Amino acid sequence: MSNSRIMAIASGGGHWVQLLRLRPAFDDMDVFYVSLDPSSATDVPDRIYYTVREASRKQKLGFFIAGAQLLWIMLKERPRVVITTGSAPALISLILAKYVLRAKTIWIDSIANAECLSKSGQKAGQFADIWLTQWPELAGDGPDKPNYWGAVL
Amino acid sequence: MIFVTIGSMFPFDRLIREMDRWANDNRRYDVFAQIGNGDYIPANMDYVRKLSQSDFTYTMAKAEVIVAHAGMGTVITAGQIGTPLVLLPRIHAWGEHTSDHQIATANWLRDKPRVFLADTDADLSRAIQLALQTGKDGADRFSDKADPAFTNRLRTAILDYMR
Numbered sequence: 001m002s003n004s005r006i007m008a009i010a011s012g013g014g015h016w017v018q019l020l021r022l023r024p025a026f027d028d029m030d031v032f033y034v035s036l037d038p039s040s041a042t043d044v045p046d047r048i049y050y051t052v053r054e055a056s057r058k059q060k061l062g063f064f065i066a067g068a069q070l071l072w073i074m075l076k077e078r079p080r081v082v083i084t085t086g087s088a089p090a091l092i093s094l095i096l097a098k099y100v101l102r103a104k105t106i107w108i109d110s111i112a113n114a115e116c117l118s119k120s121g122q123k124a125g126q127f128a129d130i131w132l133t134q135w136p137e138l139a140g141d142g143p144d145k146p147n148y149w150g151a152v153l
Numbered sequence: 154m155i156f157v158t159i160g161s162m163f164p165f166d167r168l169i170r171e172m173d174r175w176a177n178d179n180r181r182y183d184v185f186a187q188i189g190n191g192d193y194i195p196a197n198m199d200y201v202r203k204l205s206q207s208d209f210t211y212t213m214a215k216a217e218v219i220v221a222h223a224g225m226g227t228v229i230t231a232g233q234i235g236t237p238l239v240l241l242p243r244i245h246a247w248g249e250h251t252s253d254h255q256i257a258t259a260n261w262l263r264d265k266p267r268v269f270l271a272d273t274d275a276d277l278s279r280a281i282q283l284a285l286q287t288g289k290d291g292a293d294r295f296s297d298k299a300d301p302a303f304t305n306r307l308r309t310a311i312l313d314y315m316r
Binding site for chain 2: 004006013014015016017018020021022023024025026029037038039040042052053081083087099104106110111113114115116128130149150151152153
């Protein structure tokens with residue numbers, strides 16, 4: 001009965017480009033993708049690809065709609081692992097993964113954040129089973145610091 | 154074609170205005186810009202508000218030189234196709250982004266091949282000149298995959314969760 005589905009999610013632009021660079025970690029598994037731009041489907045041919053709307057933390061309605069879209073997708077696909085390179089919509093998906101699906105969650109903060117974690121990345125710490133920065137300077141051993149395993153570049 | 158891009162999240166009128174002036178001063182009629190939701194409308198270059206992700210990749214690949222904000226989507230894509238890149242970082246104090254992380258990105262990329270940094274507007278023209286002289290080269294472009302040590306570790310963790 002147990003499926004082994006993976007959800008790989010990222011916002012558009014740099015977040016999506018970074019997620020694509022991590023594909024060797026999961027691309028031959030039962031993975032589906034979620035991002036914002038319909039045309040990104042061409043980057044992941046032969047895979048199920050969903051879009052959700054942009055959700056900024058400032059915009060309550062957008063946040064709510066993206067949350068509803070993500071809930072629908074995740075209840076339908078029931079991923080066991082959610083992996084992401086950010087940002088805000090991905091944070092929502094981590095929360096849903098944790099509390100609705102009891103799935104495992106992996107947050108990789110964008111390589112753009114060299115001096116401090118993104119705001120979403122800071123919040124992700126409490127919902128991520130694996131919580132990573134791409135900058136060793138930002139990593140630490142305590143529960144309030146992300147780990148460093150490497151970088152997309 | 155010279156492609157000017159400021160990403161898709163926030164406007165960056167300073168770069169668009171400077172490049173519009175540069176195109177006119179240098180009589181370059183083949184400058185194309187993605188201007189986002191900025192207020193400044195270019196008079197001397199073709200523009201679009203936002204390209205789809207696939208059109209963006211296509212335009213990046215066709216460009217002779219890319220002039221951009223210091224966003225990682227642009228930086229990584231340019232590196233993967235070996236196109237010279239001129240970067241003008243967004244400045245938080247001027248309302249161009251939510252933090253100064255683009256200055257950190259720019260400093261990190263300062264001495265990388267095929268990257269030409271403009272710390273200020275005044276440096277743009279010279280940076281573009283150097284980028285045009287350098288030209289495209291696929292030889293030192295980087296692979297489209299992350300370091301295998303990193304992806305293997307992620308892979309092991311994912312497989313562990315599937316047990």
